[in-house]
Amino acid sequence: MRTGTVKQFDQGSPFGFVKDDLNGKSYFVFYKAIKEEGYKSLNVGDRVRYQLAQGKNGLQCINVYLTNSKDKD
Template sequence: MASGTVKWFDNQKGYGFIAAESGEDVFVHHSEIQGEGYKSLNEGQAVEFEIAAGPKGAQAKNVVKA
């Protein structure tokens, strides 16, 4: 799993970006956030995730709040 920090996340639109420790920005969609209830992330929050190829570049999968 990769680690990173939430760069920004728009709760209304349900997506944002994670700054991975590798230096790349990774797209994150609310449907990939693991856990119960409302799926949201906060700017600066530490997360762990898998990186997959999305239609427009790297995309986070199985995002877990660290």
Template sequence: MSDRIQGTVKWFNNEKGFGFIAPDNGGKDVFVHHSAIVATGYRSLAEGDRVEFTVEQGAKGPAAADVRRL
């Protein structure tokens, strides 16, 4: 199992269903797709939300997985 990372949502486009998270460890921003958000109902994030997630290799580079609001 991958280590869980905490970070802050930099931006999230609800219409397109994706955005980026700035990890607390100072690494590069991580892509996040709405399908990676663990929530009931409409899955969305807002700028400034605090989240915890793992990183997986996506089709176009690193992507957040198992994203949970803190």
């Protein structure tokens, strides 16, 4: 699985972008791609692991799992 950092996630209309650790590119992520139990949400700075798949408008994140929260620096 790939790893990255949440760069943007809109709680009002749940979608956003994850910046990939390997290549620095940002990929679209939908709320429905989050595979956590209970309340599903991502916050800017959260670390995630995910897979990429071809979506309607290019590559997007699927099977997204929160790995740990952002640093509190």
